[in-house]
Amino acid sequence: MPNNTSIWPKSRILNLFHIENPIIQAGMVWVSGGKLAAASANAGCLGIIGAGSMNPDLLRHHIQKAKTLTTKPFGVNIPLLYDKTKDQIEVALNEGVKIFFTSAGSPKTWTSFLKKEGCTVVHVVSTPEFAKKCEDAGVDAVVAEGFEAGGHNGRDEITTLVLLQQIKGLISIPVIAAGGIGTGSSILACLALGAEGVQIGTAFAATIESSAHENFKNAMCHARFNSTFLRMKKYVPVRLLENEFSKKIASAEDRCADKNELIEILGKGRAKEGMLNGNIEEGELEVGQIVSEIKEILSCSKLVNKLTQEYLETKKIFF
Template structure:
């Protein structure tokens, strides 16, 4: 199959972000810096910086880095729950960013200001109810994320497949599907269910250009079908690759540890320790269930090419 022959179905997401492929490389803490966002953009996708783990000055640096590596537009993902949110938004605006993916907070708070500045705003949701609230708040699109996804998840534990069906005919704005998408076949399935684009996290986290530590990338390649678990449900649910830390959390949860105990167990800097510094046993390793299907560390361009070939093959099989 020649990936060049692929013509994606018409989609408002392609037009909104002026991209070739209806694929968003997810914004991910400690993993998606300027290098990954630029590589995704150069591969015809929308590349996002994961601002959640960046102090404002680091965010500025990473935006500049991305801009040196690509002529294409890139965006930022900003979780709306940290003290530095306001500063991050202003840094990104001052650096010329006009694509904002927000998550983990109310879309009402920042959407009006971002729209006034001429930005495209997308908010991440895990229920149809919240998707409607986002539409009312004036966002341009929503990412609907099932709980098989890597990173922080919704409390209602709805899968991507079900969420997409719940979303059908609900909104007038476009839907981007996320959670468990790691192949061209899965992209076809998401589009068949009404999504106009997909957001992919775990698979991009494993690429050469991601800033995940090499130990973490190798651990992803070795993960099995049952290597991830949803933990920390009393704090903020997060899907983790099983390791010593995740096992300690599981034991604490079995004995009904309260929120404060879990907070203490988590401590500070555990995600950085695991994902950026490569401490595979004591660090926090955020990945989605689809990690079981990662076999090699590819370049971003190769990963996108693989998605295109698989999409074409799946489409051919259905004819």
Template sequence: MNRIQTLFNIKYPIIQAGMIWCSGWRLASAVSEAGGLGIIGAGSMYPDVLREHIQKCKGATLKPFAVNLPLLYPNIEEHVQIIIEEKVPIVFTSAGNPAIWTKKLKSHGITVVHVVANLKFALKAQTEGVDAIVAEGFEAGGHNGREETTTLCLIPMLKDEIHIPIIAAGGIACGRSMLACFALGAEGVQVGSAFAVAQESSAHEAFKQKILEANEGDTKLSLKKLVPVRLLKNEFAERVAKAEAEGADKETLEQLLGRAKAKLGMFEGNIDEGELEIGQVSARLTKITPAKEILMKIWEEFLEEKERIKNLNLG
């Protein structure tokens, strides 16, 4: 077992990303039951909803699971208190300063992992005492780094400077990409888009179908003047792209974004007017399958490719 498997007490070093509107208790418990680490995405939940999902996840699996906690969320204090009260074993923090909550969470015996997209924030998170880092490359769906550093560049960059375990994220949906990340220095992988189309994902079926129809080039990093986010192309994304091309300022983009656009698209299924967050790897996804099947296919291919590389005769 490597450090990630030991840290989380999981069989496979495969983590399901905490995706808003996709990662409820059904998906999280299914991934954990299969031997990975399932994550409840708290970013789309009011405090009472988060408590309900944690309790249902505990009822569905006795294995470890985590909560993803965006630190800029307005109900952050209530979320933290619920996580402590419900004795959630692992928290993945993102979108904010890890200095604010890491010590409090760890004082209650909670393992803390922080999501970063560059070396600067990885070093800061390590200094603040987090237990591991998720290094998320430019390929990833959802909110992303302004630097646009790809996973291939980001992982070895962090490995040279970081001594705590690194979990690679962005563009990973098969065993080959997992093996590549391990070769670069990662000890685990976080998978988002592939689990977004799992049977247990809480994403709307229309959104899942839109993902499966995606081709190469159908996603784009947008809204860099606000919080960068990778979006699947639709009418809403085209309006955003047009506004950005015309030099729209932050206030104009905020008005265009409005409220609850992600919920409208990803959870309610309005694939024209909603915000559809998904990664570049969506172009490789072809069907809706159970979370366990997705996880095991990645792991088995990882082992097969590891043997293939070992047996290469390169002279």
């Protein structure tokens, strides 16, 4: 293992993924392609390609791109609710991917198959009950994601630190904390509560290597403490950076619009329009509450160094 592991507490996550830092770069739609996953891996973290927005051929392209940019382990995040899931899994396996983060579906569907293929499987959960089901299904670890997180969230609105405590005593497999984590001090807090690693999305979305549009990155750098809201709870809860589109959703929800009206306002391609194409006012901008802590666009390497130094400085104060 790399020498830098001496900085961190002993963790099954470090051994599970053969990484230097107990930090997972979240697999995010339109943001985390092969370039970001490779840069995160080279920085000593686990890089993840977000396959949710990719057709199988595009996923293959990004996996192959990542392999040209790093020799370190990286994985893919595959939501399990789409009809392209089977093809995405086949592509990833054919390209030699051995680490799968799954979400938005039952862990029973693919876990046993992937384990037979010699893969490591991690599932994202938003409730303690779901975490237990994941352990019973045979996953290697769970991501406990609180509703501070950007993008799609659980309907129960459990915060990260509360969820972490609820899950920790319920299962024996490693727990990775996610949601509202973007500083070294928040990493320390999660590890102190029993997490063996953290998953970070928003801070990595704002890095140089992210495929997010520069308009989106700059908008994150100017966000304030109250710039995000959980919207579309009647349809599919999602945390968004406030803009004209978000305000339209809020107005509809204030007048008790039904699910069909919310779907009509959302339309198609809204997330791509905002995060990839840079339409800051009418696009869907998925970010977490921690976005207000982003002040500049850093490389993955500098971000990880910053997180590590903050962790060490905070640790000195309390331990």
